[in-house]
Amino acid sequence: MILGFAKRWSVTSYVVAAILTLPLVAIVIQTAAPDESIFPHLLNTVLPTYVLNTLLLMLSVCFWATAIAIPAAWLVARCDFPGRRVFQWALLLPLAMPAYVVAYVYTDLLDYAGPIQRGLRHLFNWQSPQDYFFPDIRTLAGASVILALVLFPYIYLLARTAFLEQSSSLQHAARVMGCGPWRSFWRLSLPMARPALAVGAALVAMETVADFATVSYFSVPTLTTAVYDTWLEYGSLSAAAKLSAIMLFVVFGIIGIERFARRRQKLFQKHTELNDGDRYTLSKTQGYLALGYCFGLLLLAFLLPFMILMGYGWQYFEVSWNGNFLNYAVNSLYIAVLVSIITVCIAVLLMFVRRCSPRKADKLPSRFASTGYALPGTVLAIGVLVPLTYLDFVINDIYAYFDALGPGLILSGSIFVLLFGFSVRFVAIAIGSVETSYKRMSPTLDMAAMTMGLKPKILLWRVHLPLLRKGIFAGLLLVFIESMKELPAALLLRPVGFENLATYVYQFVSDEQLEHGALAAIVIVLVGLIPLIYLNRSLEHRS
Amino acid sequence: MKFVKSLAFLGLACFATVVSAAETLTVYSYRQAFLIEPILADFTKETGVKVDVVFSKNGIAERLAREGRLSPADLILTSDFSRLMELVDKELVQPVNSKTLSDNIPHALRSPQDDWYALTKRVRNIYSSKDRIGPIAIDYEELADPKFKGKICTRSGKHPYNISLVASMIAHHGEQETKIWLEGVKANLARKPQGNDRAQVKAVKEGLCDIAIGNSYYLGKMLQDPNQVSWAEAVNINFPNQENRGSHINVSGMALAKHSPHKENAIKLMEYLSSDAAQKAYAEVNMEYPVKLNVAPSKLVASWGEFKADELPIYKLAEYHKVAVKLLDEVKFDL
Numbered sequence: 001m002i003l004g005f006a007k008r009w010s011v012t013s014y015v016v017a018a019i020l021t022l023p024l025v026a027i028v029i030q031t032a033a034p035d036e037s038i039f040p041h042l043l044n045t046v047l048p049t050y051v052l053n054t055l056l057l058m059l060s061v062c063f064w065a066t067a068i069a070i071p072a073a074w075l076v077a078r079c080d081f082p083g084r085r086v087f088q089w090a091l092l093l094p095l096a097m098p099a100y101v102v103a104y105v106y107t108d109l110l111d112y113a114g115p116i117q118r119g120l121r122h123l124f125n126w127q128s129p130q131d132y133f134f135p136d137i138r139t140l141a142g143a144s145v146i147l148a149l150v151l152f153p154y155i156y157l158l159a160r161t162a163f164l165e166q167s168s169s170l171q172h173a174a175r176v177m178g179c180g181p182w183r184s185f186w187r188l189s190l191p192m193a194r195p196a197l198a199v200g201a202a203l204v205a206m207e208t209v210a211d212f213a214t215v216s217y218f219s220v221p222t223l224t225t226a227v228y229d230t231w232l233e234y235g236s237l238s239a240a241a242k243l244s245a246i247m248l249f250v251v252f253g254i255i256g257i258e259r260f261a262r263r264r265q266k267l268f269q270k271h272t273e274l275n276d277g278d279r280y281t282l283s284k285t286q287g288y289l290a291l292g293y294c295f296g297l298l299l300l301a302f303l304l305p306f307m308i309l310m311g312y313g314w315q316y317f318e319v320s321w322n323g324n325f326l327n328y329a330v331n332s333l334y335i336a337v338l339v340s341i342i343t344v345c346i347a348v349l350l351m352f353v354r355r356c357s358p359r360k361a362d363k364l365p366s367r368f369a370s371t372g373y374a375l376p377g378t379v380l381a382i383g384v385l386v387p388l389t390y391l392d393f394v395i396n397d398i399y400a401y402f403d404a405l406g407p408g409l410i411l412s413g414s415i416f417v418l419l420f421g422f423s424v425r426f427v428a429i430a431i432g433s434v435e436t437s438y439k440r441m442s443p444t445l446d447m448a449a450m451t452m453g454l455k456p457k458i459l460l461w462r463v464h465l466p467l468l469r470k471g472i473f474a475g476l477l478l479v480f481i482e483s484m485k486e487l488p489a490a491l492l493l494r495p496v497g498f499e500n501l502a503t504y505v506y507q508f509v510s511d512e513q514l515e516h517g518a519l520a521a522i523v524i525v526l527v528g529l530i531p532l533i534y535l536n537r538s539l540e541h542r543s
Numbered sequence: 544m545k546f547v548k549s550l551a552f553l554g555l556a557c558f559a560t561v562v563s564a565a566e567t568l569t570v571y572s573y574r575q576a577f578l579i580e581p582i583l584a585d586f587t588k589e590t591g592v593k594v595d596v597v598f599s600k601n602g603i604a605e606r607l608a609r610e611g612r613l614s615p616a617d618l619i620l621t622s623d624f625s626r627l628m629e630l631v632d633k634e635l636v637q638p639v640n641s642k643t644l645s646d647n648i649p650h651a652l653r654s655p656q657d658d659w660y661a662l663t664k665r666v667r668n669i670y671s672s673k674d675r676i677g678p679i680a681i682d683y684e685e686l687a688d689p690k691f692k693g694k695i696c697t698r699s700g701k702h703p704y705n706i707s708l709v710a711s712m713i714a715h716h717g718e719q720e721t722k723i724w725l726e727g728v729k730a731n732l733a734r735k736p737q738g739n740d741r742a743q744v745k746a747v748k749e750g751l752c753d754i755a756i757g758n759s760y761y762l763g764k765m766l767q768d769p770n771q772v773s774w775a776e777a778v779n780i781n782f783p784n785q786e787n788r789g790s791h792i793n794v795s796g797m798a799l800a801k802h803s804p805h806k807e808n809a810i811k812l813m814e815y816l817s818s819d820a821a822q823k824a825y826a827e828v829n830m831e832y833p834v835k836l837n838v839a840p841s842k843l844v845a846s847w848g849e850f851k852a853d854e855l856p857i858y859k860l861a862e863y864h865k866v867a868v869k870l871l872d873e874v875k876f877d878l
Contacts, residue, residue, distance in 0.1 A: 045872040112734075113742070113749040128750055138737050219699070219737040221877060229701060232601055233868045235629060315770070382605055389609040396613060409613050492602045496569045496615050497595040507575045510600055512739045515770070516577075 023383025064148030096528030377488025437471025687727025763830025
């Protein structure tokens with residue numbers, strides 16, 4: 001777009017992307033090592049089922065999450081009904097809940113020995129599972145519904161922002177032409193929100209593929225399960241790396257198909273805000289239906305699991321209370337704040353270069369940088385440790401060369417490794433958010449700026465950043481919340497003596513004693529809530 | 544400028560964690576930190592040496608291998624012998640010649656080369672419903688008997704505890720026979736393998752199955768928890784194979800990291816963990832069987848009675864670990 005875009009911008013973006021891709025490269029290199037024919041063995045036995053499970057799970061989670069998120073986002077953004085103001089932020093609350101906690105609560109609640117089935121048996125005097133039918137929660141279907149409940153806010157958030165940012169003049173035009181709410185939704189809002197929905201669905205798909213703790217509660221083995229098995233039980237990192245490579249292909253395939261499908265679709269809007277008067281007023285019945293829908297969703301995805309958590313916390317208060325929470329919470333906060341700032345800065349840089357550079361090849365860095373998200377946290381951790389420990393050895397060898405005592409593992413044994421690992425994993429979220437905002441920004445803006453002789457740096461500061469404000473905020477806060485909850489990478493990468501809320505809770509969850517870690521889990525949720533509410537306010541703020 | 548300053552500060556903060564770690568012992572633990580922390584606190588009280596624990600269920604061996612000679616790890620704790628073997632195989636540990644350790648820990652429960660030591664024993668038991676079955680004399684082999692069709696519950700076959708059990712079956716019966724046995728067990732399952740050992744006992748209480756496979760100490764743990772005591776009271780604990788080779792036991796254990804920066808203190812800690820006080824604490828807190836002969840199990844554990852343990856040296860099982868996983872895949876045990 002910009003003629004004469006200085007080379008150093010491209011170089012910087014390539015360097016940043018290369019650093020972020022290091023873990024992936026480390027893993028790919030591992031695939032070259034011999035794997036003692038574990039791979040053919042898996043192929044002949046369990047792998048086909050795992051692959052099928054992965055694909056089915058990913059598709060059904062995306063389907064359910066989109067299906068429940070779109071109506072909620074549309075209602076909240078474009079209609080007026082009782083409670084709308086509360087729901088517009090409350091529906092983000094499920095984001096604050098770690099998926100494995102929700103999975104724990106629901107499997108506990110709904111399986112054969114759980115209180116619901118026990119109650120039913122007691123009530124109807126059923127004696128054995130043969131006496132009645134109850135859907136089995138620990139199935140692929142069960143897992144996809146629960147995961148969709150946990151993950152739908154990604155799509156909800158991006159879709160709502162898209163609906164809110166859709167120009168009201170377009171909507172006015174549609175109304176003048178006689179479009180009712182339904183038609184304007186199907187023909188205008190939905191197609192225009194498609195980039196946002198696609199980004200949201202891609203995030204959901206990647207979360208699903210990378211998930212391990214949740215599917216293992218549901219006893220639904222997926223490719224991630226296979227990665228763990230081959231790595232930990234067969235002791236073959238190279239076979240595990242090969243499986244990770246397959247997973248990446250799956251994810252890239254899906255993202256690629258989606259991008260191909262809308263390659264000619266470009267949606268630019270002037271940045272106009274929605275006024276309250278632009279919302280559709282629903283009839284009384286419609287209003288209550290809308291209220292019922294949003295409340296039901298909130299109840300299932302957040303209120304119920306949270307109340308159960310509070311119950312555990314109350315019941316087991318004596319055993320689980322210790323004064324370390326504050327300490328763990330500060331650690332969690334510290335990492336989450338830094339990681340969200342780092343990832344958003346990277347996202348803005350990469351997307352800016354992608355948008356403005358005249359060179360085609362400059363579109364690549366942002367794509368490569370996003371790959372870390374699809375890696376299961378444990379695999380990613382290995383990928384992160386390989387290059388960092390290598391560097392540590394180089395540093396220590398240099399010290400040794402000068403007969404000095406080396407600093408030890410200053411990269412892989414300090415907080416740096418956590419920051420790096422988390423950034424690799426979550427930069428995709430930041431890129432996604434910034435990208436959605438960019439997509440709605442017309443290139444004519446850049447052209448106008450250029451005709452006025454603005455340098456790229458000024459263009460970024462004075463024109464783009466103010467317009468990207470919402471995307472940046474959304475990115476910051478999503479990454480923040482994810483970092484608060486992230487577990488597998490934290491477990492493996494955290495330096496000695498560093499404990500945060502997620503790793504602390506996991507000690508108990510891993511032994512299926514969430515009850516004892518419930519208080520810490522509540523703190524994770526509460527700490528996540530504040531930024532969520534703030535996120536919403538910033539999105540709401542009309543200025 | 545401010546930005547540069549804060550970056551520099553961040554860098555310093557990173558260094559600080561490294562430096563402070565140098566004055567304390569570092570334990571990499573596959574066992575949950577909350578299980579061992581009270582014992583470590585006593586050690587600190589006694590010796591003044593602080594202990595930092597990094598808990599992880601997975602990947603500790605991998606991390607140690609990467610960190611190599613720069614690793615801060617002094618001691619590694621595991622909840623399963625196959626993890627100990629993995630550490631030995633990958634040459635991540637070093638032998639410890641300590642008279643205290645060899646006096647405290649019986650021969651069959653430590654490495655012949657002194658590169659690992661067991662800390663506690665846990666028995667793979669068979670629980671039976673008090674109402675529907677009552678206490679029974681049972682062998683692991685009988686789990687494949689069609690008389691138990693639709694009556695057995697277990698956690699994932701891929702869990703280390705079950706892998707070890709399968710490995711011991713291979714050691715005694717060979718690969719082919721074990722595969723047939725696994726198919727038989729799978730055919731008898733009341734539901735897809737899921738949950739942990741606790742969840743199996745709960746399922747027995749609810750009538751979903753009559754028999755469950757589980758480690759002994761879970762029963763003790765449940766009896767201590769007012770909300771779970773009713774599950775535990777619904778089952779009898781049975782020690783399998785008492786008429787022949789004895790029950791399969793697994794061990795939790797410890798090994799000295801190959802590049803331990805504080806070797807002397809680390810050995811002190813190892814010796815402490817094998818001492819009467821720590822073994823007693825282990826027994827009381829975790830409801831496991833102490834390895835030290837003169838330390839009695841907790842009253843509750845002792846009330847379950849004496850039992851005969853499989854005398855096959857534990858390190859022999861390690862040879863069959865991978866074969867066991869392969870068989871579990873072949874019969875699609877978890878699917």
